[in-house]
Amino acid sequence: MTKRLLIMLGCIVVLIAGIAFGFYLHIQKLIASSPKPSAQTVTTTKVAAAEWQPQLSSVGTVTAYRGVDVTSEIAGLVREIKFKSGQHVKKGDLLIALNADSDIAQLQALEASAELAATVLKRDEAQLAVEGVSQAQVDADKADLKNKRALVAQQTALVEKKTIRAPFAGRLGITAINPGQYVNPGDKLVTLQTIDPIYVNFSIPQKQSSMLKVDQNLKIISDAYPEAPFAGKVNAINPVVDASSRNVQVQAKLSNEKQQLLPGMFANVSLDVGDKNKYITLPQTAITYNPYGSTVFVVKQGKDDKGAAMLKVNQVFVTTGATRGDQVAITKGLEVGQEVVTSGQLKLKNDTWIVVDNSVLPANDPNPTPQEH
Incomplete structure (x- = not known):
């Protein structure tokens, strides 16, 4: 009985080993016959250096060089209106005659x-x-x-x-006053604005106030004229810091010969400060932001199983700096001349084979302008 039992157990072991070996051979055959991952299509760019002028950015409000709501000091009946809405007038021109x-x-x-x-x-x-x-x-x-x-x-x-005159030269607004209308002291008759030159008021955080000085050059961009920046200079710096916002109010003065800028408009202000600096820059789309750090995929040469030359990627940590338009400065992690993936990163990991197709590239403009679609 003992001898038969041992023979039976030996046969069972041999049978199990045969089945396991056959299953292993089958898995290896499936792996060998399975399709290999195909190369992923991406866009790339060469890492380049660019000179950036350090700037302070803010949003400001356009205000008139001089502006006032023309009113009457005394009550009276309007006899004549001597102007048209929107008319340009000189100082002392008669506007309204009361009875x-x-x-x-x-x-x-x-x-x-x-x-x-x-x-x-x-x-x-x-x-x-x-x-x-x-x-x-x-x-x-x-x-x-x-x-x-x-x-x-x-x-x-x-x-x-009883004869109301323009206190200074400027452009009149639209009035609703009509002849025969009775006006009281202080009633608004028409607005008068001098808009050439013109002011832009904006605020800068107090920690950046040391970079400010009178006559600094700046540019103003209004969404009404996105492709036509207006040049100006710092005219005045408020000597008092706003206690609620800790900002310093700054006033810029601009030429407005074509009278394109109007009081009340908002404008994006770029103020040049310091000397130009050289940075390695990339399109912002090239950066993958993660909780553990920012990364990019660097392109490198490789060979497939058949020895053919192909491109693959390697994920690299980088340190980002200031941004400008569509670009971001890289302060650490890359060198000029390296090739970096700019779109298609979601389907990539280390050593993924890639195919470069730069027929459609992501935006990479340091000074983009709004476009209407």
């Missing part, structure tokens, strides 16, 4: 009274010379004349206030 008939009549009466007082004074001075009147009478006549002339001046000022 001043009664005021002019009162002025004429006061002028007549002043003339009479002057005549009385002249006659009494002649009488004083022959001792016909006392000195007190002449003094009273002089005081009366001064009083009447003062009343004339007061009434003249009142009449002048």
